[in-house]
Amino acid sequence: MSKGLFRFITVAGPPSCGKTSVILRTIEPLIAQGYKVGVVKFDCLTSEDHVRYQQAGVTVKKGLAGSLCPDHFFIANIEQAVQWGKKKGFDLLISESAGLCNRCSPHIRNVMAVCVIDHLSGVHTPRKIGPMLKTADVVVLTKGDIVSQAEREVFAFRVRQVNSRAAVLPVNGLTGQGNLLLQQHFQQAPQVDSLEGRKLRFTMPAALCSYCLGETQIGEDCQIGNVKTMDFS
Amino acid sequence: MNFEELLQRPLREVLQTYPYLRDFFAALAISLPNSTIGFGEFLAGQDTAKLEEFSLGQEELRKQCAEFINQMELFKVQGDQRIREITVKAGYDKNGQAEKQDLILRTGEVVCVVGPTGSGKSRLLADIECLAQADTPSGRSVLLDGQAPDQRQRLSGEQQLVAQLSQNMNFVMDLSVEEFITMHAESRLVVDIEHTVEQVYTTAVSLAGESFSRQTPVTALSGGQSRALMIADVACLSRSPIVLIDEIENAGVDRRQALQILVQEEKIVLIATHDPLLALSGDRRLVIRNGGVASIIETSEEERQGLLQLAELDHRLNRLREQVRAGERLDFDLQQFFQ
Numbered sequence: 001m002s003k004g005l006f007r008f009i010t011v012a013g014p015p016s017c018g019k020t021s022v023i024l025r026t027i028e029p030l031i032a033q034g035y036k037v038g039v040v041k042f043d044c045l046t047s048e049d050h051v052r053y054q055q056a057g058v059t060v061k062k063g064l065a066g067s068l069c070p071d072h073f074f075i076a077n078i079e080q081a082v083q084w085g086k087k088k089g090f091d092l093l094i095s096e097s098a099g100l101c102n103r104c105s106p107h108i109r110n111v112m113a114v115c116v117i118d119h120l121s122g123v124h125t126p127r128k129i130g131p132m133l134k135t136a137d138v139v140v141l142t143k144g145d146i147v148s149q150a151e152r153e154v155f156a157f158r159v160r161q162v163n164s165r166a167a168v169l170p171v172n173g174l175t176g177q178g179n180l181l182l183q184q185h186f187q188q189a190p191q192v193d194s195l196e197g198r199k200l201r202f203t204m205p206a207a208l209c210s211y212c213l214g215e216t217q218i219g220e221d222c223q224i225g226n227v228k229t230m231d232f233s
Numbered sequence: 234m235n236f237e238e239l240l241q242r243p244l245r246e247v248l249q250t251y252p253y254l255r256d257f258f259a260a261l262a263i264s265l266p267n268s269t270i271g272f273g274e275f276l277a278g279q280d281t282a283k284l285e286e287f288s289l290g291q292e293e294l295r296k297q298c299a300e301f302i303n304q305m306e307l308f309k310v311q312g313d314q315r316i317r318e319i320t321v322k323a324g325y326d327k328n329g330q331a332e333k334q335d336l337i338l339r340t341g342e343v344v345c346v347v348g349p350t351g352s353g354k355s356r357l358l359a360d361i362e363c364l365a366q367a368d369t370p371s372g373r374s375v376l377l378d379g380q381a382p383d384q385r386q387r388l389s390g391e392q393q394l395v396a397q398l399s400q401n402m403n404f405v406m407d408l409s410v411e412e413f414i415t416m417h418a419e420s421r422l423v424v425d426i427e428h429t430v431e432q433v434y435t436t437a438v439s440l441a442g443e444s445f446s447r448q449t450p451v452t453a454l455s456g457g458q459s460r461a462l463m464i465a466d467v468a469c470l471s472r473s474p475i476v477l478i479d480e481i482e483n484a485g486v487d488r489r490q491a492l493q494i495l496v497q498e499e500k501i502v503l504i505a506t507h508d509p510l511l512a513l514s515g516d517r518r519l520v521i522r523n524g525g526v527a528s529i530i531e532t533s534e535e536e537r538q539g540l541l542q543l544a545e546l547d548h549r550l551n552r553l554r555e556q557v558r559a560g561e562r563l564d565f566d567l568q569q570f571f572q
Contacts, residue, residue: 090367091476103540119405120405122278122405122406123406123416127260131288139367141518144403145397145399145401145402146401146402146403147402147403147404147405148402148403148404148463149396149397149398149402149463149466149467149471149473150414150416150417150463150466150467150470150471151404151406151414153393153396153404153417153420153470153471154416154417154420155471156393157308157420157421158420159306160304161253161256161257161260161301161307162260164301164303164304166298167388167389167390168389168390168391170390171389175355177355177359177362178359178362178363180363180365180369181363181388181390184368184388185388202288203288218497230372
């Protein structure tokens, strides 16, 4: 590996779908092989997941978006995160972020993009998730051990309908079963040096209405800026 | 498929040939008009502002639509390819001892996997699931019909070799039995859906101790009925050539008939069980010890004879179960019962 270059992967998925468990189970064998792995965990208000990484001996950095849109927060910080990873001398850096409204996607062109979704969320979920799933290179399906085979097959089929190019891999976040193929994807992720000038795979939401700026009152007079109204006629 | 040619045809005709396109447009919130519009004209007439919300332009929409049809047709072809033989080339146990023999699994065969918890049953299964190529801790390799799987295909996860049935599995969908089977059949791109639904339903009912209707919500089925439906569904509709069964409970399902159905449907049946009745129903037993296959026991003639007696005993126990279910008192003489 040439100096300064290392592998970088964005992992995204709805809250509580098992992202942290999947990442942990997948990087543990890599760490055992001598890989130096770091994680940046992006969240909204609070997150205790960094503790789980620390317990596993993984260097982790936590970022909370607070009052900002989490996806805007992510993109404003990701280059710094990569520079941090470079300074730390990682072989592999993973960013973990929860897609909260399913409108956005943190995936970046020419950076390996992983989307995690769980079978318990129901077979309609693949269609609702949008760009985070549609633009992913690898889709990981979790919690398959507790639903029926039929539901697993329907789920995987619908994922393929939304994103036919991606690899679709079932992984058990508790036992790690299925993690081998995901590991091999991780090991083949494109290397980066900097994200300067790179582009997102999907646009961030159009924003800037008065509510973005802190307005809380309801009413037409309070809506200024980029506002879209429904037709109730 | 020639997409350019397709664009010249009426939308209605295209939807008839490729019914799954309805899903493609539903996902983009595009409604389908019931008119004589041409397919190309229909695509070109989509509102650019609405497409923009999905980061799509006219050209991208056409491209994705063509890609979608290609993928679905590919999926259909894959579903028709049946694997007849799976070879697990010998690897090593947890102490680095070489396994004595390769394991060859053929369709229509029932193989039991025995060994205490932690002996390595999951490890064997995981090797098959990920199509190991001497790159798992066991060092085993998996061949499909004698061929090493293509690495690109392996990494894509397209080929799920193992369908699983275990007692921990539940239905989480809020659907009736009929809707449930229909949905699975649709995802397999089955042509005659009504026929398939009927087949799965009647098979499930014949396996279940207690009957249920096509309108019953799947979440309202009893344990035995759920298991019966899962088995019938896996036998008739699953893509995977191997079915792994993790102990079928005794109550509520005709277990021997379940095995028969799976075998008839040309599945390779693996059962993790320590139940003598099931174990002897298999053609072979894999004895797993310390992470490796320690030996393979063929079911002997004596064991097959013994199976008849066990089946009779099981039958009598089932009768008692029926009596309990019917609210009757069990007055019996144990001596007589075992005779």
